[in-house]
Amino acid sequence: MEEEIAWAGKWIVAKRRGKWEYVSRARGIRAAVIVAIDDEDHVLLVDQYRVPLGKRCLELPAGLIGDEAGHEGDSPFEAARRELIEETGYDSAAIEDLGEYYSSPGLVSESFTLVRATGLTKVGEGGGLEDEDIIVHRVPLAGLPAFVAEKRAEGLAIDVKLLLLLSGALLAD
Numbered sequence: 001m002e003e004e005i006a007w008a009g010k011w012i013v014a015k016r017r018g019k020w021e022y023v024s025r026a027r028g029i030r031a032a033v034i035v036a037i038d039d040e041d042h043v044l045l046v047d048q049y050r051v052p053l054g055k056r057c058l059e060l061p062a063g064l065i066g067d068e069a070g071h072e073g074d075s076p077f078e079a080a081r082r083e084l085i086e087e088t089g090y091d092s093a094a095i096e097d098l099g100e101y102y103s104s105p106g107l108v109s110e111s112f113t114l115v116r117a118t119g120l121t122k123v124g125e126g127g128g129l130e131d132e133d134i135i136v137h138r139v140p141l142a143g144l145p146a147f148v149a150e151k152r153a154e155g156l157a158i159d160v161k162l163l164l165l166l167s168g169a170l171l172a173d
Helices: 076-088 141-153 160-172
Strands: 003-008 012-017 020-025 030-036 042-050 055-059 062-065 090-102 111-122 135-140
Touching (some): 030 042, 030 076, 030 090, 030 160, 055 160, 062 076
Antiparallel strands (some): 003 012, 012 020, 030 062, 042 055, 042 135
16 A cells, blocks of 8 residues: 655654554654663653643653754764753763664654663753753662652653563562
């Protein structure tokens, strides 16, 4: 079946193939998602307002690859390091490739490269760009399930990618 473009914007494209309707990133843009755990077993998380949800969302740090002028040719690892510094204020000595994943394959064709950032050093405040309102959380891994439950009770959305870190706690009961 041939793919049809129903609508195209600057960042996303709505497509149709037979009865299936789905969304893709425009221009082949992909994403990098960062699992950043420091030497004291704390994970770096961020929360920010997400327009499609109409509320703040607790997430792993992440960003688009090739969306900024001058960075179109960045690798997922270059983008991950830049996004980690920008969003959390931490730099990393090493970025390890954990593979390519798809977060919602029945609706979105977008994939993301998952990376592990190690050797973390605080180099700034983080918080994102001037038009972003990102709050950084440094959370002990042992306290992560309680922290996520607390944020959910406060009304935050929880990104599905946090299940990577919660799965052991969810399956232990």
